[in-house]
Amino acid sequence: MEIEKPAIFSPEQYDAAEVTRIVQLQQNSQQPIPDPDGWLDEELKRNVVLTTVDFLFDQARARSTFPFLLGLACCALEMMSAGMSRFDFTRWGLDIARWSPRQADLMIVAGTLTWKMAPAVRRLYDQMAEPKWVIAMGVCAISGGTFRESYSVVPGVNRIVPVDVYIPGCPPRPEALIYGINLIQQKILKDSLVRKHD
Amino acid sequence: MLAQYGYVGILLIIAILFTIIMPLIPLILSRIGVVPRKKTPAKLSTYECGMEPIGDAWVQFNFRYYLFAVMFVALDVLTVFLYPWAISLGDLGAFGLLSVAIFFLIIMVGYTYAWFKGALQWK
Numbered sequence: 001m002e003i004e005k006p007a008i009f010s011p012e013q014y015d016a017a018e019v020t021r022i023v024q025l026q027q028n029s030q031q032p033i034p035d036p037d038g039w040l041d042e043e044l045k046r047n048v049v050l051t052t053v054d055f056l057f058d059q060a061r062a063r064s065t066f067p068f069l070l071g072l073a074c075c076a077l078e079m080m081s082a083g084m085s086r087f088d089f090t091r092w093g094l095d096i097a098r099w100s101p102r103q104a105d106l107m108i109v110a111g112t113l114t115w116k117m118a119p120a121v122r123r124l125y126d127q128m129a130e131p132k133w134v135i136a137m138g139v140c141a142i143s144g145g146t147f148r149e150s151y152s153v154v155p156g157v158n159r160i161v162p163v164d165v166y167i168p169g170c171p172p173r174p175e176a177l178i179y180g181i182n183l184i185q186q187k188i189l190k191d192s193l194v195r196k197h198d
Numbered sequence: 199m200l201a202q203y204g205y206v207g208i209l210l211i212i213a214i215l216f217t218i219i220m221p222l223i224p225l226i227l228s229r230i231g232v233v234p235r236k237k238t239p240a241k242l243s244t245y246e247c248g249m250e251p252i253g254d255a256w257v258q259f260n261f262r263y264y265l266f267a268v269m270f271v272a273l274d275v276l277t278v279f280l281y282p283w284a285i286s287l288g289d290l291g292a293f294g295l296l297s298v299a300i301f302f303l304i305i306m307v308g309y310t311y312a313w314f315k316g317a318l319q320w321k
Contacts, residue, residue, distance in 0.1 A: 018250075119248075120247070120248030120249060121248065124248040126240035127241050127243075127248075131234055
């Protein structure tokens with residue numbers, strides 16, 4: 001499985017290829033991706049054994065979510081603050097802030113997402129290992145915020161990646177981020193092994 | 199006496215078992231379908247901070263960097279020697295001072311020679 005790459009021999013060709021890619025992504029993501037919470041309502045087939053195993057795995061997954069810190073704008077500072085000693089989201093099991101999507105479960109998109117950055121975010125989301133979760137932090141990540149009408153800003157991260165938890169605020173305080181983390185842990189605890197990840 | 203070494207043996211056994219079991223857990227879990235497997239082209243491609251990986255991994259450097267690298271290694275070794283020497287200079291006394299001065303002089307002679315030969319110029 002290989003990604004088709006355009007032949008690039010000069011910086012101009014690289015720019016042209018990037019523009020093509022961004023415009024293509026822009027056209028393909030006019031509608032928001034629906035939030036992946038439909039499975040919360042459906043009755044998952046569980047038996048006694050599976051319930052116990054589910055409990056075990058869900059506890060393990062929820063209490064050891066490794067965050068992938070995607071700090072795009074000023075919300076990143078609040079996110080750093082939440083990771084530092086005063087708020088310290090390690091207490092909720094977000095042990096190590098991972099800088100590689102290969103080792104992360106939870107992507108925290110903090111800040112304004114521009115169309116220039118959008119293909120990178122999509123690629124990083126694709127490169128994360130399953131099962132993966134996404135937090136949109138701040139109004140810019142939720143809906144574009146103040147820059148919603150701008151030509152260069154993605155009006156909501158959910159155009160690019162499916163978002164599990166939205167944290168409003170401009171920027172949200174670290175307590176709000178921790179509340180969002182609690183919410184996503186509650187969501188992970190409802191997960192089941194028989195659920196089909198799409 | 200020998201019984202005390204038994205703990206080392208136990209530790210060795212635990213270490214060997216740990217290194218065998220820990221990689222096996224994700225392999226087995228993914229084999230029985232607990233861990234979702236979903237291979238996409240993007241996931242299998244190189245991680246390059248989200249950017250499109252372009253070019254070759256075998257990047258060639260200019261040969262002129264070689265001289266700078268050699269000069270750097272000489273001064274680097276000097277620094278490595280100077281730090282522990284500076285800490286224990288009080289104990290070493292005049293003999294230590296003299297030996298490092300000679301060593302410094304030897305390095306500096308080579309450095310000045312390379313300097314005057316034009317090794318520090320980019321040409």
